[in-house]
Amino acid sequence: MFSFFFLVVPSAPGQVVATRNTKTSVVVQWEKPKHEEDLYGYYIDYSVVGSNHWEPSNHKPIKYNRFVVHGLETGEQYIFRVKAVNAVGFSENSQESEAITVQAALRQSVSHMACPSYPHGITLLNCDGHSMTLGWKAPKYSGGSPILGYYMDKREANHQNWHEVNSSLITRTIYTVEDLTEDAFYEFKVAAANLIGIGQPSDPSEHFKCKAWTMPEPGPAYDLTICEVRNTSLVLLWKAPVYEGKSPITGYLVDYKEVDTEDWITANDKPTSKRYFKVTDLHEGHTYVFKVRAVNDAGVGKSSEISEPVLVEARPGTKEIFSGVDDEGNIYLAFECKEATDASHFAWGKSYEEIDDSDKFKIETKGNHSKLYFNNPDKSDLGTYSISVSDTDGVSSSFVMDEEEFERLLALSNEIKNPTIPLKSELAYEVLDKGEVRFWIQAESLSPDSTFRFIINDKEVENSDRHKINCDRSNGIIEMVMDRFTIDNEGTYTVQIQDGKAKNQSSLVLIGDAFKAVLAESELQRKEFLRKQGPHFSEFLYWEVTEECEVLLACKVANTKKETVFKWYKDGSGIDAEVPDLQQGQCHLSIPRLSRKDEGVYKATVSDDRGHDVSTLELSGKVYDDIILALSRVSGKSASPLKILCTEEGIRLQCFLKYYNEEMKVSWSHRESKIPSGEKMKIGGGEDVAWLQIVEPTEKDKGNYTFEIFGDKESYKRTLDLSGQAFDDAYAEFQRLKAAAFAEKNRGKVIGGLPDVVTIMDGKTLNLTCTVFGNPDPEVIWFKNDKAFELNEHYVFSLEQGKYASLTIKGVTSEDSGKYSIHVKNKYGGETVDVTVSVYRHGEKMPEIKPGQLAKPRPIPPSEEVLKPEDHAKSDKK
Secondary structure, three states: OOOOOOOOOOOOOOOEEEEEEEOOEEEEEEOOOOOOOOEEEEEEEEEEOOOOOEEEOOOOOEOOOEEEEOOOOOOOEEEEEEEEEEOOOEOOOOOOOOOEEOOOOOOOOHHHOOOOOOOEEEEEEEEOOOOEEEEEEOOOOOOOOOOOEEEEEEEEOOOOOOEEOOOOOEOOOEEEEOOOOOOOEEEEEEEEEOOOOEOOOOOOOOOEEOOOOOOOOOOOOEEEEEEOOOOOOEEEEEEOOOOOOOOOEEEEEEEEEEOOOOOOEEOOOOOEOOOEEEEOOOOOOOEEEEEEEEEEOOEEEEEOOOOOOEEOOOOOOOOOOEEEEOOOOOEEEEEEOOOOOOOOOEEEEEOOEEOOOOOOEEEEEEOOEEEEEEOOOOHHHOEEEEEEEOOOOOOEEEEEEOHHHHHHHHHHHHHHHOOEOOEEEEEEEEEOOOOOEEEEEEEOOOOOOOEEEEEEOOEEEOOOOOEEEEEEOOOOEEEEEEOOOOHHHOEEEEEEEEEOOEEEEEEEEEOOHHHHHHHHHHHHHHHHHHHOOOOEEEEEEEEEEOOOOOEEEEEEEEOOOOOOEEEEEEOOEEOOOOOOOOOOOEEEEEEOOOOHHHOEEEEEEEEEOOEEEEEEEEEOHHHHHHHHHHHHHHHHHOOOOOEEEEOOOEEEEEEEOOOOOOOOOEEEEEOOEEOOOOOOEEEEEOOOEEEEEEEOOOHHHOEEEEEEEEOOOOEEEEEEEEOHHHHHHHHHHHHHHHHHHHHHHHOOEEOOOOEOEEEEEOOOOEEEEEEEEOOOOOEEEEEEOOEEOOOOOOEEEEEEOOOEEEEEEOOOOHHHOEEEEEEEEEOOEEEEEEEEEEEEOOOOOOOOOOOOOEOOEEEEOOOOOOOOHHHHHHHHHO
């Protein structure tokens, strides 16, 4: 036979009761559903009476049947309802609570007081076999009257009757129960009492066995208290174990976990020696539980009882401790708690131990404000201060008094107890236009009754022509102007001020280098003042570079008149330059294309009958280098894309710029490797171009080339990819030009001059001689009137040493007049030179010719044989 369990929607929670808590919160409690197994928790809704509009109080189910609803409006009436939830879904809503007005739960008379709520968390702290030490947590609510103490009952396990442990009140939350039976099991319960009576007892404790503890590790810490709950952190407090183990306790480990998880997390890597710990990096809106383990030399001891769950989120209106100094100069820490009631107690602590030292501290509490005053504060007062307010929903805070804050408060306290006149500025000086020195100090404010003294080198000075002293009380300024500052004025300057009880003073030491600096500045300003009485330079010589790469030397003049003369000089010699319009004040000298020849000392002068002024600029060294960098910047912006130029020597890459100077910092790179200038790669440039000559290029020379010019702030790059078709075309053109140059160099030529016209008397002998060249040796042929003619005794041709060619005509006659041509040619080509011969008879007037006019050669193309590049080397060897 089989049975099945079906999970169903939970039944609705029972009666809902709302009670006052604070001015903005209400405590809501309810009866659990009849079947509460497998519940996820509860959701609480609230509504303003009469609005019929419900708002959720929590966005995550809570496990317990008690919840504090925060953020309510004081004086408003509310009702509440609760529903349960499990894996199947939500229950029906509970019945609505009775309406309640939100107000602080003030209890002003006995008639409004009640018995305290029940204690909880009973823990066994030690056992010696015949007695047990127990600890427990105080009730959350005192009932409006301080708790006077506790009553405890006990019974052996499985016995029905309870027996009173104490007849008089236990005033602490720890107690040792004597006369117990060894190895017997006991359970206990505790009830709290106040003026009204004894409250309900706690739930019975678990069964504790009365057996002596002998373990070497410590027993459990107890009385875990959670305070200072904020959005991502809280502070955990505890009391030391009653049973230490076999060696003293050395520290504590703090563990925590979310209520819905199984794994515990240890908050501190190393045990803390303190009995408090701030747990951080928690998740806002999540609920956590905590426990503490004590550590001694034997190891980690028993864990404390697990704390009650706590929702990590700052309560609305959470306040923090703040520091201050009162009107009498007393340092204090203050805290305000709006949730405090008449029954609330403000408990101040240092290192979370309650303060009871009246010699060091004084506590004043009025209503919902409390202050902790420091008596005779000193460095021993540094540390962590805390406060907790009883009969509230755990209102607490802490404050770290560190050295910086302590010094700030001490200074403020001292200022109040020993008032000083606040200063906007300490005693300072400034040198005025005429070289006068002004000493001045400014207070925040000065009354009409304030007094002051100026003291120089321990001697008070009075107002005089030499020391002009003045006080502008409305602005708090006291000043002294010294008309003539000299070498005798070295020393210490002090101003003393008094205004009622408040005093202050400030000193300025002008000795040694500090004094020399003031004296030099005073003398300089005096000279400047005198200089400016006549024509002068308002801006001294400076340089600038125009967008056209022109260097301008510029200056500005002032206080000129019609008769004022302006001149330019370089290295002491006058420069012919356009006379500037001095009324405009701007003067320029242009250097169109800067080079090293422009280096030197440039000077400008301006003068008239009132005076003379000079400005000098040395254009060399760093100044020259800086100008080159500025030119590089302007020129670099204008740089053209890289262009290819083929020559008989190789391939040349060129970049055209507005201006180029070989002193500019440039670089050429091939495949990102910098190229040094050499026989293979030659780097150079002209006035407006920078180039890289690749001599006899090969396949290795393919790739990206980059030209970079460096300016004063940035550099400018141009890149060209010399590969593929670009390289092939350039290489072919280089080969063509190389071959043409080789042919031009080696073709047949007439290199000795022949006259273009020769006049000769008949009967004379005419000799036409020239030098020929060619590699290989050229063929030489003579023509008459463009026709070859035979050589005989009348016409004689000779070629000596392969380079001296001559044509001799013996006994010339008029028939020898005409055009004679020498034809020189080898396989690379050649040329023809013409000579006109004019024969006149004896007795005739010789025709006039222009002396020195040489015959012009006519080029002859090379033979049809095509020379390959490798043939050049063969020809050279021949």
